[in-house]
Amino acid sequence: MNPKILNSIQNIPSKFIDNHFDGALDAVSIDSRSLQNGSQTLFFALVGIHSDAHHYISELIENEVRNFVVSYIPEGCEAKANFYVVEDTLGALQEFAAHYRSLFDFPIIGLTGSNGKTIVKEWLNFLLSPDYNVIRSPKSYNSQVGVPLSVIAINEQHNLGIFEAGISARSEMQKLEKMIKPTIGVLTNIGSAHDEGFLNLKEKIKEKMSLFENSKIVIYQINESIDYAPFAKTKVFTWSFTNKDSDVFIVKNTHVDQTILNVCYQGENFDVNIPFQDEASIENAISCVMVLLYFKYDPTIIRNRMQLLYPVEMRLKVKNGINNCNIIDDSYSSDFQSLKIALDFLESQKQSDKKTVILSDIFQSGLNKDELYSKVADLIVSNNISRVIGIGETISEFKDKFANCVTYTTTAAFIADYENLDFNNETILVKGARSFQFEEIVWLLEEKTHETVLEINLNAISHNLNFFKSKLKPKTKIMVMVKAFGYGNGGFEIAKLLEHHKVDYLGVAFADEGIALKNQGIQLPIMVLNPENTSFSAIINYQLEPEIYSLKGLRAFLKIAAQKELKHFPIHIKLDTGMHRLGFEADTIDELIATLKGNENIKVQSILSHLATSDDVMQEGFAKAQINLFEKMSSKLMDELQIKPIRHILNTSGISNFQDSQYDMVRLGIGLYGFSNDLEEQKRLENVGTLKSIISQIRTISSEESVGYGRKFIANRETRVATIPIGYADGISRGWGNGVGYVVIKKQKATIIGSICMDMLMVDCTDMECKEGDAVIIFGENPTVNYMAEQLNTISYEILTSISQRVKRVFYRE
Ligand SMILES: *Cc1c(COP(=O)(O)O)cnc(C)c1O
Numbered sequence: 001m002n003p004k005i006l007n008s009i010q011n012i013p014s015k016f017i018d019n020h021f022d023g024a025l026d027a028v029s030i031d032s033r034s035l036q037n038g039s040q041t042l043f044f045a046l047v048g049i050h051s052d053a054h055h056y057i058s059e060l061i062e063n064e065v066r067n068f069v070v071s072y073i074p075e076g077c078e079a080k081a082n083f084y085v086v087e088d089t090l091g092a093l094q095e096f097a098a099h100y101r102s103l104f105d106f107p108i109i110g111l112t113g114s115n116g117k118t119i120v121k122e123w124l125n126f127l128l129s130p131d132y133n134v135i136r137s138p139k140s141y142n143s144q145v146g147v148p149l150s151v152i153a154i155n156e157q158h159n160l161g162i163f164e165a166g167i168s169a170r171s172e173m174q175k176l177e178k179m180i181k182p183t184i185g186v187l188t189n190i191g192s193a194h195d196e197g198f199l200n201l202k203e204k205i206k207e208k209m210s211l212f213e214n215s216k217i218v219i220y221q222i223n224e225s226i227d228y229a230p231f232a233k234t235k236v237f238t239w240s241f242t243n244k245d246s247d248v249f250i251v252k253n254t255h256v257d258q259t260i261l262n263v264c265y266q267g268e269n270f271d272v273n274i275p276f277q278d279e280a281s282i283e284n285a286i287s288c289v290m291v292l293l294y295f296k297y298d299p300t301i302i303r304n305r306m307q308l309l310y311p312v313e314m315r316l317k318v319k320n321g322i323n324n325c326n327i328i329d330d331s332y333s334s335d336f337q338s339l340k341i342a343l344d345f346l347e348s349q350k351q352s353d354k355k356t357v358i359l360s361d362i363f364q365s366g367l368n369k370d371e372l373y374s375k376v377a378d379l380i381v382s383n384n385i386s387r388v389i390g391i392g393e394t395i396s397e398f399k400d401k402f403a404n405c406v407t408y409t410t411t412a413a414f415i416a417d418y419e420n421l422d423f424n425n426e427t428i429l430v431k432g433a434r435s436f437q438f439e440e441i442v443w444l445l446e447e448k449t450h451e452t453v454l455e456i457n458l459n460a461i462s463h464n465l466n467f468f469k470s471k472l473k474p475k476t477k478i479m480v481m482v483k484a485f486g487y488g489n490g491g492f493e494i495a496k497l498l499e500h501h502k503v504d505y506l507g508v509a510f511a512d513e514g515i516a517l518k519n520q521g522i523q524l525p526i527m528v529l530n531p532e533n534t535s536f537s538a539i540i541n542y543q544l545e546p547e548i549y550s551l552k553g554l555r556a557f558l559k560i561a562a563q564k565e566l567k568h569f570p571i572h573i574k575l576d577t578g579m580h581r582l583g584f585e586a587d588t589i590d591e592l593i594a595t596l597k598g599n600e601n602i603k604v605q606s607i608l609s610h611l612a613t614s615d616d617v618m619q620e621g622f623a624k625a626q627i628n629l630f631e632k633m634s635s636k637l638m639d640e641l642q643i644k645p646i647r648h649i650l651n652t653s654g655i656s657n658f659q660d661s662q663y664d665m666v667r668l669g670i671g672l673y674g675f676s677n678d679l680e681e682q683k684r685l686e687n688v689g690t691l692k693s694i695i696s697q698i699r700t701i702s703s704e705e706s707v708g709y710g711r712k713f714i715a716n717r718e719t720r721v722a723t724i725p726i727g728y729a730d731g732i733s734r735g736w737g738n739g740v741g742y743v744v745i746k747k748q749k750a751t752i753i754g755s756i757c758m759d760m761l762m763v764d765c766t767d768m769e770c771k772e773g774d775a776v777i778i779f780g781e782n783p784t785v786n787y788m789a790e791q792l793n794t795i796s797y798e799i800l801t802s803i804s805q806r807v808k809r810v811f812y813r814e
Contacts, residue, residue, distance in 0.1 A: 021066035032056035038064035097148035108161035110182025114191035132160035138337035142166035169197035185212035187220035331438035360432030361392030373398035460686035479505035481669035488800040511535035549582040561601035570605035606646035615653035690780030708754030731802035
């Protein structure tokens with residue numbers, strides 16, 4: 001039990017409806033899907049643009065939650081729990097966190113800036129944890145919701161906090177300041193990210209700096225554009241490469257595989273080597289050196305620890321594994337907070353009910369070991385984990401706390417026994433502290449394919465979904481089209497994510513796509529756009545819902561429905577209003593009505609049509625005529641059959657351009673994957689897919705020599721040529737070769753030279769620094785798929801869906 005939770009909730013102004021459920025509060029939650037110990041949880045019902053956690057309260061009461069912070073009490077729940085009624089539940093959560101924070105009195109480092117916050121936080125944690133019990137924000141929890149959740153995880157054993165604060169608009173920082181109340185401030189790199197929320201750079205810096213209003217000290221790089229006047233009580237501790245008036249003056253020397261920083265502080269000089277050469281990492285590392293100096297660490301210790309810095313991996317990656325397993329790779333950190341997050345992610349991505357966790361010793365929890373591993377064991381149980389494989393001396397010691405658990409004292413011991421562990425048809429979370437080198441385990445478990453991958457950003461998908469949801473009226477349902485393997489991005493993983501977001505329907509083109517999803521455990525209703533008559537039986541067996549578009553199809557389906565004695569089986573009636581592809585035409589409506597009338601085997605679940613020109617403002621009139629005809633035909637069906645089905649006609653560009661015709665549902669497709677034909681809207685969508693490969697080989701050819709089949713490229717100077725293992729068999733059009741297209745290597749454009757081969761292509765890398773093994777971006781942020789489509793005279797849809805299935809998809813979440 002944590003008395004500070006009760007103390008903090010009682011401290012915020014609210015109307016308390018006390019129904020005398022006096023359980024000991026021990027946890028705070030905002031997410032109904034990932035609850036750990038129901039009866040001890042205080043639940044804040046947050047309200048988003050398109051989600052309202054109040055809807056889940058009765059479900060949560062069934063799961064024994066008895067204490068809620070709400071803005072209203074849902075009907076029927078009045079007497080079943082305690083309620084703290086407030087006006088604004090997010091505001092209450094923030095006030096709660098601010099009070100909770102005030103009950104602790106130890107140094108807290110607050111980080112803000114445009115870039116580098118999470119990396120500096122992770123590095124400081126690494127550098128300081130030998131001497132402190134550190135509490136830090138998990139992953140990049142730095143928002144208006146993330147910060148309170150991070151702060152609430154502080155407990156009695158911690159003696160140093162590291163929290164990051166991120167803002168995208170004016171006046172957000174004040175709220176974060178109240179919750180973090182940093183005593184030590186660090187301003188990391190100020191770039192141009194999120195500039196749109198601010199008038200100018202100066203205002204952005206001022207706003208960010210307000211995090212440090214009550215700090216004792218602020219650490220930052222002197223920068224001519226930072227016109228910063230510290231707060232009265234705040235001292236500054238500055239560094240610079242150029243300004244000798246700074247407290248710490250730094251000279252950097254970049255070498256092939258490291259950078260040497262010469263640090264001059266209080267008249268003394270010493271060197272620090274860091275294993276990075278890029279500017280961002282160097283600045284982030286210096287922020288860390290500054291904190292260590294402020295903590296009065298000896299240069300020898302600073303040097304020893306800094307040289308061990310490592311690249312921070314903030315993503316949880318999902319990979320295909322051996323024997324039909326899938327793997328969630330979180331092999332870079334192990335602390336209690338991030339374990340919770342990883343287990344939630346495991347649940348949202350599991351492909352079978354068998355869930356395995358490979359877990360190293362857990363560090364820096366601030367709890368004693370016995371308490372810690374009991375908590376871990378509870379977490380494992382409440383997440384229905386099938387088996388635990390523990391690696392490390394401490395976790396081995398507490399093996400008995402876990403059911404179905406094997407342990408090894410070292411990673412090497414696990415690897416030696418790996419063959420006997422029989423990994424098969426399961427979802428495996430690999431989670432360990434860096435020192436355990438779990439990347440070796442991931443490598444063993446991973447399905448081996450070649451180096452070309454399509455990386456799918458699941459956060460971006462969520463972002464895009466929410467963007468389009470925000471355009472819908474409150475009652476409008478949403479169907480998401482995941483046909484053609486989720487527009488090439490991956491069927492199951494995306495469907496699973498959409499299920500998590502509680503969309504209303506999925507749409508696929510063919511029955512087998514729907515069957516695959518159902519077989520993998522997707523429970524959302526699935527409409528099949530293009531069912532063949534031969535697939536009706538399977539459709540029924542798998543509870544898929546057919547789109548019916550002709551009398552012939554309808555009769556065939558009704559026949560099977562009668563044979564199987566179905567009752568009210570959902571079907572979807574497609575009307576042809578002008579697309580002239582599939583659907584009932586106006587002159588068949590009477591016969592359609594006659595055929596459907598009185599039939600109890602089926603139920604018209606929805607009526608739909610599809611717009612031919614929704615993306616083209618020049619042809620708005622045509623779309624409007626389609627909508628009018630849809631209104632007429634569907635009304636007639638509804639009147640004469642006395643039914644109230646879901647009606648829907650808008651696809652992605654329809655959502656953008658015909659807001660008034662949302663009817664009861666819309667069908668989102670390409671927009672989910674990050675594409676809009678409206679320029680303004682395009683800017684607000686996030687890129688989902690990045691197609692990546694590597695450089696296999698580099699050679700230099702002389703002027704007059706040629707490259708590739710047919711000698712289509714002849715060098716006119718000495719040319720460096722890089723070969724990349726991706727070709728037209730992977731879905732890269734040959735039209736993209738011979739100087740038309742380019743790839744990006746280390747942020748630089750490299751033109752594709754010569755013809756694209758079946759499995760390879762060659763680029764000119766004469767004027768850039770790169771080496772064999774370097775990563776190559778084929779498309780993503782640059783070049784964009786839209787740009788490629790334009791150059792190739794096609795549309796984004798075709799490029800996405802052409803990427804061959806042999807290209808491995810890797811899903812990740814930031
Ligand atoms: C593919 C498809 C959609 C989605 O279209 P987008 O343009 O990708 O949004 C909607 N409805 C039907 C019938 C479709 O075939």
